[in-house]
Amino acid sequence: MAAIAGYRRYAPGTQPPYLHPPYVSSEKRAPSKPLVYLPHTLSEITGPVIGADFCDAKACDLTRQHSGEPVGERIIVSGRVIDEDGRPVRDTLIELWQANSAGRYLHNNDQHNAPLDPNFTGCGHAITDFEGRYRFVTIRPGEYPWTNSYNAWRAAHLHFSVFGPAFATRLVTQMFFPGDPLIPFDPIFNCTADEAARNRLISKFDWDTTIPLEGLGYRFDIVLSGREATPFEDHPHSHGVSK
Amino acid sequence: MKLHATTWQTVGPFFSIGLSRLYRDNLAGPGVAGEPVEVIGQILDGDGKPVPDGVIEIWQANSHGKYAHSEDLQEKPLDKGFIGFGRVATDLDGKFRFTTIKPGPVPGPDGPDGNLTSQAPHLAISVFTRGLLRRLVTRMYFPDEPANTNDFVLALVDPSRRSTLIAEKTAEASHTLKWNVVLQGHNETVFFDC
Numbered sequence: 001m002a003a004i005a006g007y008r009r010y011a012p013g014t015q016p017p018y019l020h021p022p023y024v025s026s027e028k029r030a031p032s033k034p035l036v037y038l039p040h041t042l043s044e045i046t047g048p049v050i051g052a053d054f055c056d057a058k059a060c061d062l063t064r065q066h067s068g069e070p071v072g073e074r075i076i077v078s079g080r081v082i083d084e085d086g087r088p089v090r091d092t093l094i095e096l097w098q099a100n101s102a103g104r105y106l107h108n109n110d111q112h113n114a115p116l117d118p119n120f121t122g123c124g125h126a127i128t129d130f131e132g133r134y135r136f137v138t139i140r141p142g143e144y145p146w147t148n149s150y151n152a153w154r155a156a157h158l159h160f161s162v163f164g165p166a167f168a169t170r171l172v173t174q175m176f177f178p179g180d181p182l183i184p185f186d187p188i189f190n191c192t193a194d195e196a197a198r199n200r201l202i203s204k205f206d207w208d209t210t211i212p213l214e215g216l217g218y219r220f221d222i223v224l225s226g227r228e229a230t231p232f233e234d235h236p237h238s239h240g241v242s243k
Numbered sequence: 244m245k246l247h248a249t250t251w252q253t254v255g256p257f258f259s260i261g262l263s264r265l266y267r268d269n270l271a272g273p274g275v276a277g278e279p280v281e282v283i284g285q286i287l288d289g290d291g292k293p294v295p296d297g298v299i300e301i302w303q304a305n306s307h308g309k310y311a312h313s314e315d316l317q318e319k320p321l322d323k324g325f326i327g328f329g330r331v332a333t334d335l336d337g338k339f340r341f342t343t344i345k346p347g348p349v350p351g352p353d354g355p356d357g358n359l360t361s362q363a364p365h366l367a368i369s370v371f372t373r374g375l376l377r378r379l380v381t382r383m384y385f386p387d388e389p390a391n392t393n394d395f396v397l398a399l400v401d402p403s404r405r406s407t408l409i410a411e412k413t414a415e416a417s418h419t420l421k422w423n424v425v426l427q428g429h430n431e432t433v434f435f436d437c
Contacts, residue, residue, distance in 0.1 A: 003353060009436070014247050016376035023253075025374030028289040029426045031434050036399055038380070038435035042350050043367045046312035048302055048328035054265065084246045097261025105257040109296070123260045159254065159261055166314075167302050167367050168437055170378060174252035188252060191376050197250045223249045 006040030007168040007225040008084060013194035022187035024148050040168055047167040050093040052127055060126040062096075062138040070120035072101025072139035074215035077175070077203065080132040081162060084226030088132030089169075094222075095161040096124045096136055103142030103156075112144050137215070143182055155182035155189060164224040175220045176202045251377035256296045258371065259332060270301065270329040270343035275322045277306030277344030281419040282383070282410060285337045286372065289427030293337025297372035299424070301329035301341065303365075308347030317350070345385060351395050363390035363397070370424055370434075380437040383422050384409045400433050407432045 018030035038044065063070055081089040099105045099122060102114040106122055122141075126134045143156050157174040164170065176183055183189055183202070192198045200223075209217030254262070271277065286294040304310045304327060309319035311326050327346075331339045343366075351360035363384055370379040384391055386409055391397055397405050407430060410420035425432045 008248075011247050015251055018376060018379075020376060023374070023376065025253075026376060027374075028292075029294070029372055029374035030289075031379065031431055032289070032427050033404075033431055033433075035434050035436035038396065038399070038437045039352065040437075041352065041362060041396075042310065042315060043302070043304075043362065043365070044437060046302075046310040046314050048300075048326060049312060050265065050326075050328065082246070084248055086245050095261045095265070097258065099257075105260060107257040107260055109256055121260070123264070125261075125264070157252075159252075159258070161254075161261060167369075170300075170369055171249060172251060172254050172371060172378065173249050188255075188376070191252075192250045194250075197247060200247075201250055201252070223246045225248045226246075 003230070004040060004042065004045055005228050005230040006045060007166060008228055010225070014192065014197035016191040020187065020191040023191060044168040045166050047165065047169065048163055050163060051091070055093065055125060055127050059124050060134070060136050062120070062122065062124045062136065065121055066119040068119040070100065070117050070139050072117075072120075072142075074137065075140045076135065076137055076209050076211060076215050076217045077158065077220060078133065078135035078209050078217065079219050079221040081128045081134065081164070081222045081224065082132050083224050088128070088130065089164055089224055090128055090130055090132060092128050092165070093163050094126050094128065094134050096126075096138070096158060098122045098138065098158045099141040099144055101139050101142050103144030114142070114144070140177070143180070148187060152187075153182050153185065155180045155186040160222065162222055162224065169224040171222065171224060173222070174201060177218065178202055178205055253373060253376050254298065254371045256373040258296075258298060262298060262330065263332070265330050266332060267329045268331045268341045270303070270325070270327065270341065272324050275305070275325045275344055277346075279342065279418050280345050281340065281342045282422055283338065283340045283413075283419060284422045284424060286333050286339070286370065286424045287337060287426065291428075293333070294372050294426065295333055295335045295337055297333040297337070297339075297370065299331055299339060299371070300369040301343070302367040303327045303343065304346040304349050306344050306347050308349045308364075310349070348390055360393075360395060361390065363388055363394035365394075365396075370426075372426070375426075379426070379434045381424065381432055381434050382408055386410055386412050386420065404433050
């Protein structure tokens with residue numbers, strides 16, 4: 001059996017801490033003890049394979065899930081899922097959820113005094129193609145108030161969940177919109193120390209994917225942890241990971 | 244390395260809109276080999292209060308200790324219809340429940356003599372809740388399992404905290420195990436830098 005090539009750990013500062021007091025909900029839920037470093041084993045370099053048989057090819061268009069058209073500005077959100085070496089992450093599931101154009105989620109716990117849209121659920125999914133590409137058609141979500149602090153508002157955002165090739169590459173993140181005036185005041189966006197890392201959560205307006213008379217395009221590439229080089233194999237009986 | 248991995252963000256309180264489609268509380272359908280187990284538990288916060296807006300994901304090998312994944316090159320059988328993935332949300336009392344089969348032992352790192360070591364049967368667990376800015380990674384091990392003694396991951400953990408990773412039996416000869424996830428404070432679950 002060969003030594004295992006794990007996945008790279010995150011670069012310092014590029015990920016949020018668990019405890020971020022401006023996000024009040026983190027205070028009682030962040031672990032207080034240091035994490036225990038886990039060397040990657042077969043359990044971490046493998047991971048769920050959620051194939052096309054779990055998916056509905058039409059689920060990437062959130063504007064066509066009901067009999068009528070949802071209210072709001074139609075947008076096209078597309079990009080690639082790649083690893084830190086720029087290699088495409090193929091055939092991986094992306095789950096998407098979001099508020100409607102009025103900033104209201106279709107969820108019992110959302111008490112925001114804004115209308116629900118009978119033609120918008122705010123849920124979609126897609127599987128990346130051979131080049132790691134994905135594409136959603138949806139409605140630009142509204143900003144919304146929340147109870148974190150006095151006069152707190154969330155910047156407009158989409159939630160993304162991605163599996164990648166292994167347990168170690170799992171990612172849940174949020175995509176923001178360029179020019180949103182709430183971004184500097186959003187404690188969730190601002191939880192990460194590294195400014196460049198934070199700003200990579202802001203999608204880019206994109207003419208190339210904008211559809212004339214239909215909707216504006218936004219690009220958002222998602223980068224998953226890259227692979228460590230295969231460790232030097234010093235055991236005489238080793239026979240390579242990719243035999 | 245040319246790029247940096249994308250920054251995590253919390254799942255927030257409304258994740259069920261996007262994640263409920265793949266809720267799977269029964270990982271092993273009819274005909275899947277192995278010892279059936281039911282796991283019940285609760286996610287608790289630093290005040291001991293239940294976390295009603297959490298979701299956990301389970302990743303595990305089958306009863307032979309084989310993962311349904313292309314990088315598991317062991318010559319062991321796969322079970323048709325067993326993908327080893329589960330996802331369950333907590334209820335209003337912070338409780339979760341799932342059923343599966345006990346996984347077999349899986350390979351660990353090479354030992355000092357060059358021989359492969361074995362890891363005790365375990366579930367790899369991701370925890371997501373409102374308030375968690377990124378997932379927490381932990382493991383659930385099985386009670387009365389002799390292999391726990393030599394498991395190299397359990398050995399990385401302070402002995403006084405190991406019990407947080409091992410489910411408890413609810414009764415002799417019962418298939419139901421209890422395993423809580425304590426996010427913070429007294430009896431805090433061991434979480435890993437993965």
